[in-house]
Amino acid sequence: xxxxxxxxxxxxxxxxxxxxxRVGDVAxxxxxxxxxxxxxxxxxxxxxxxxxxxxxxxxVRGAKGGYFLSRPPEEISVRDVMAACERQTFEVNCETHxxxxxxxxPAAACSIRPLWAALQQRIDDFLSSVTLADLMKQEASVExxxxxxxxx
Numbered sequence: 399x400x401x402x403x404x405x406x407x408x409x410x411x412x413x414x415x416x417x418x419x420r421v422g423d424v425a426x427x428x429x430x431x432x433x434x435x436x437x438x439x440x441x442x443x444x445x446x447x448x449x450x451x452x453x454x455x456x457x458v459r460g461a462k463g464g465y466f467l468s469r470p471p472e473e474i475s476v477r478d479v480m481a482a483c484e485r486q487t488f489e490v491n492c493e494t495h496x497x498x499x500x501x502x503x504p505a506a507a508c509s510i511r512p513l514w515a516a517l518q519q520r521i522d523d524f525l526s527s528v529t530l531a532d533l534m535k536q537e538a539s540v541e542x543x544x545x546x547x548x549x550x
Contacts, residue, residue: 408479455468471530
């Protein structure tokens, strides 16, 4: 698993919007957010497009236009954000880049594939359990939350 720039920037964008007073309070222009957070403006626009298509943000057109969260931060998980931007949270190499058709086809018996599937499920479950609201807390609180999740 590799955390990409798409994911990192997407979470920064969503946290910025989450820090607004309430859902739909004030629409934030993409370029303003990009400047405030030190992100590339064109990249930010592309990320907003994916987030909007996934239903995580809404947009308003016009002079006072911009973006805002479509749901409260407590209802948006890290997995939601990653899936919106990456389409998946964990890429199984043998499925996306098969080395050998006999070994890597879905019909073939492979003792490694169940390991990756189980790992993907654990990653998805963990990322689903952490919300934007959790990430909006101080770093020490987030570390505590992660430690509790890891002990389960």
